Amino acid sequence: MTSLALSQSPARNGRATALKDEPLRALFWHWGRGGAGSKYTFELVRAAATCDGVEPHVSAVENCELAQLIRSLPMATPLCEIQTFAGAKDTITGKLAALRGLAGIARIGRQFEAYVKDNQIDVVICTMLSIWDVAVLPALRRMGTPFVLVMHDATPHPGDSYPFRRLAMRHEIAAADGVVVLTDHVRRQAMQRHGIAAERLWTIPHGSFDFGAQGLRKLPRDRHPRLLFFGRILAYKGLGLLLEAYHELRRDGVKVDLDIMGSGDIAPYAPMLAGLEGVRLTNRWIDDGEIGAALADAEIMVLPYVEASQSGVAAAAAAAGMPTVATPVGGLTEQVRHEETGLVCDEVTAPSLANAIRRLIASPQLYETCSARALAHAREDLGWGTIGARMVDVARETVRRAQAERRA
Numbered sequence: 001m002t003s004l005a006l007s008q009s010p011a012r013n014g015r016a017t018a019l020k021d022e023p024l025r026a027l028f029w030h031w032g033r034g035g036a037g038s039k040y041t042f043e044l045v046r047a048a049a050t051c052d053g054v055e056p057h058v059s060a061v062e063n064c065e066l067a068q069l070i071r072s073l074p075m076a077t078p079l080c081e082i083q084t085f086a087g088a089k090d091t092i093t094g095k096l097a098a099l100r101g102l103a104g105i106a107r108i109g110r111q112f113e114a115y116v117k118d119n120q121i122d123v124v125i126c127t128m129l130s131i132w133d134v135a136v137l138p139a140l141r142r143m144g145t146p147f148v149l150v151m152h153d154a155t156p157h158p159g160d161s162y163p164f165r166r167l168a169m170r171h172e173i174a175a176a177d178g179v180v181v182l183t184d185h186v187r188r189q190a191m192q193r194h195g196i197a198a199e200r201l202w203t204i205p206h207g208s209f210d211f212g213a214q215g216l217r218k219l220p221r222d223r224h225p226r227l228l229f230f231g232r233i234l235a236y237k238g239l240g241l242l243l244e245a246y247h248e249l250r251r252d253g254v255k256v257d258l259d260i261m262g263s264g265d266i267a268p269y270a271p272m273l274a275g276l277e278g279v280r281l282t283n284r285w286i287d288d289g290e291i292g293a294a295l296a297d298a299e300i301m302v303l304p305y306v307e308a309s310q311s312g313v314a315a316a317a318a319a320a321g322m323p324t325v326a327t328p329v330g331g332l333t334e335q336v337r338h339e340e341t342g343l344v345c346d347e348v349t350a351p352s353l354a355n356a357i358r359r360l361i362a363s364p365q366l367y368e369t370c371s372a373r374a375l376a377h378a379r380e381d382l383g384w385g386t387i388g389a390r391m392v393d394v395a396r397e398t399v400r401r402a403q404a405e406r407r408a
Contacts (some may be wrong), residue, residue: 025120026395029112029136030127031061031084036209036312037128038066039288043207045070045077049390054392057119059112080115082108084132086321093199105135108234113139121145123395125291126176128152131168137175146402148395149176153309154189165234170194179400180391182206183310183331202394205335206312207387208319208378211292217321217371219299219364224255224278225359228298228322230286233264234406238304238327243272244350245304245357254358261286261294294394295320299367300360301342303337308332323370325356340367359385 026048030041041058048056049084055078060066062081070077082338084267086184093175112135116124121144126133140147156166171195173179180202181187187203190196229242239260246258257278260266274281286294301317301324315335317324324342326332338344341361345352360367380386 015147023053023341024392024396024399025055025057025122026392027057027059027080027116027119027121027124028127029059029124029133030066031059031082031130031132032064032066032085033061038064038069039067039209040207040312041127042069043209043384044125044388044391046073047384048392049073049075049077050385051389051392053257057115057121059115063318073192078119080112082111082132084108095370104131108132108135109139112136112277113143114147115145123148123353123399125391125395129169130171133172140175144402146177146178146395146398147175148398149173150179150180151186151190152182154181154186154193157234157307165216176200177402178202178394180204180394183334185388186309187333188299189309201328202390204387204390205382206310206315207384208315208382209312210319211288211295211316214319214375215321216368216375217300217323219361219367224257225300225361226298227256227258227300227302228294229258229260229262229304230291230294230373231262231311233260233262233266233269233283236305236307238306238348239269240272240346241306241350241353242302242304243269243276245354247272247276248350248354249357252358254361256357256361259294259298291316298322300325300357302353302357303327303332303336305329305332306348310335315378315382318374318382321371321375323360323367323374325353325360337373337377340370341377342370347379361392 027040028045030037032038043060045056048054057078057080058070059080059082060070062083067079067081070079122141127146127150173196178200179190179196181190182205184203187201190201191198229239231237232241250254259280261282263283266283288376295316301313301322303311303314303324303326305327306329310331312333314324314326318341324336326336326342327345327348329348333344336342343356345356
């Protein structure tokens with residue numbers, strides 16, 4: 001991939017005229033404190049670093065997961081660390097600390113602006129929206145630095161929304177020169193709900209996270225096949241639907257077990273869990289080091305969502321060669337290729353979910369086909385080398401368009 005030839009007019013962020021062979025300086029920014037957003041950003045940065053003519057920079061919360069991951073890279077990557085607040089945001093103490101931290105919005109904006117200017121950044125890429133992002137939007141307007149937003153969701157999920165987040169989202173979308181979405185489902189929503197023009201939108205799928213559990217799968221002969229529900233327990237994830245389906249399967253004599261792994265409020269599901277056999281519940285945050293073992297210990301990933309944009313869990317399952325059963329909602333129908341990498345239910349109902357699980361368990365040949373094709377899909381279509389190169393192409397195109405607008 002050749003480097004971008006910049007125009008002879010001054011860059012909007014004050015950078016001197018760039019030479020043809022100068023690298024594209026791209027600042028990847030994510031101010032979440034941990035979780036999938038940090039891992040997603042890290043993989044993008046690591047992939048971008050392998051592209052010709054690209055110099056990736058990173059902005060992360062001080063001493064949090066992303067900053068630690070970037071420091072672990074064998075090649076030094078410039079890192080701008082910012083301070084938001086201390087504490088866990090799901091506790092009262094953490095929430096209060098976050099509110100106090102908002103008083104530092106202006107400081108964060110000044111620090112970010114200084115870094116962009118001092119390092120002659122050509123384009124900034126926000127890899128996952130955060131309420132702290134509002135700190136830098138005025139600075140981006142002043143500098144005119146091209147800005148790409150990766151929009152994972154066109155609207156917050158039920159139970160995962162609050163007014164300030166919605167307000168921040170609207171402002172960030174309005175400020176972005178280009179928007180990347182992870183599924184065509186979200187692309188359509190972005191156009192309909194936010195009025196984003198088609199030419200400002202690109203679809204780049206979620207890359208496959210590798211947790212070390214790769215390999216072709218077969219249904220076990222010495223124990224029951226094990227289902228896996230993985231991730232935060234929120235209303236839209238449909239755990240109740242899965243428990244209904246699991247109860248139906250066990251009632252009908254289908255030999256299957258279930259793992260439920262993730263943080264969140266399990267209390268609403270306690271009555272359904274009472275008396276269910278073969279269920280293992282791990283109700284807490286699952287560290288990366290534990291995920292590989294969880295994937296290796298199960299046979300079928302189940303996504304019983306009642307609403308969805310897309311799922312990083314689906315991509316992780318594919319990388320592990322694990323077939324997935326998913327409900328037909330949102331971008332899941334794009335991520336799970338029916339009868340190729342798993343099964344997509346006919347309806348968002350417990351009986352339909354149970355039927356799909358039953359079918360996959362009853363057909364070892366279909367199961368093994370889905371395992372093999374899931375692995376191939378993860379390696380060929382969802383590899384981070386491919387995903388990162390496409391993101392760099394979007395960054396280059398966004399810079400090119402910004403330059404064209406200045407010349408017009």
